[in-house]
Amino acid sequence: HSHHTVLIAGGGSAGIATAASMLNRHPGLDIAIIEPSDEHYYQPGWTMVGGGVFEKDETVRPEAAVMPKEVTWLKAAVTGFDPESRIVEYSEGGRVSYDVLVVAMGNRLAWEEIEGLEETLGENGVTSNYRYDLAPYTWQLVQQTRKGRALFTQPAMPIKCAGAPQKAMYLSCSDWEKRGILGDIDVEFHNNGGVLFGVADYVPALMEYVERYGIDLNFGSTLTRVDGPAKKAWFATENGEVERSFDMLHVCPPQKGNPVVAASTLANEAGYAEVDQHTLQHVNHPEVFALGDCSSTPNAKTMAAARKQAPVAAVNALAQLAGNPLSGSYDGYGSCPLTVERGKIVLAEFGYGGTLLPTFPKWVLDGTKPSRAAWKLKAEVLPQIYWHAMLKGREWMAKPIGGA
């Protein structure tokens, strides 16, 4: 089998950013990334595709274009971890050993957990911004809808971008409001959880929009089954099963740990790679680090979090290689730019324990209030920061800017 000093499992947002950050700190370092996909996605853009703001092509680039030139790309899928022997197994019997391993394989969307969903996604008014190919269908449905009932669902936590289910709803309502037809559409939010947003400081601003749009909030209501052709959905609630007919249904799928991570000894019981929440070092294997949506850290699973975690993982993995103490520490920063209407965003930024971690002073941008400045950040600045700073390991440029 082959050997690399640093092996990174997954070439998504977190994996590429970590590789770039390590190479900036240590030019010429021997790094390999295992990643099966030909495409690399900017997933935060999918909310904007579903809202008719971005074209879907703006959210994808060839994987080869984002892979740092100095990196060896093993174009394969990881199939197993053997951390005792420091070996990673990949598709078609490949094996590779490492001095340091960084696990960044994302989470898994469990579409199959909702009966009848997979066969009707993309048809019969059933859509989701959680898939690149379906986000344009969300916008198509918003435009087609003139009256009837629109349902938006949110599964159990943790999910990536906890605000995305309601972002889809607000942007849809904003369009219907502009067209003067919102009053003819019943909008319902069905949330498995018991609150609109996990950090209380942002809830008042969101509630104003819920009232303005006339949204019917249903907490403790979990989508379990869909019949696309009959345009019906079923929800589990504490009062038993509830049946709703719909004209449009936007689904946020249940989410799980990455299956290969979950099946390995790196995972905790929930299926996430079990690392220290500050150093990102594995609790049992000091030469293993994990970050992004596949890790156990209890932050909001966002690109913004991955952006702050990548330099921490890079610094600490390099320290581990050199036999030095780990100096990098991650504070739990995550961000969720809530698109409350077309042109305005409530920019939630917070760390562990729900501590607010605003990037800007209040007089520049107050994250707890809807603002046009935050919309400009999301629509114009952050995609550029992503492609040109985060994925290049240019932290001086990425650091002072919130959101994703």
Ligand code: FAD
């Ligand atoms: P990913 O970027 O998903 O990358 C995982 C990589 O691992 C992929 O390239 C995949 O191909 C690879 N992989 C998977 N399995 C294997 C395997 N077996 N072997 C090798 N490689 C494998 N975040 C924000 O900050 N702000 C937002 O506004 C926002 N909005 C969002 C809206 C939507 C609709 C969605 C879906 C997400 C949103 N996010 C947002 C979340 C953000 O996209 C993720 O948190 C971020 O992409 C996590 O990065 P990651 O590298 O951990 O995972």
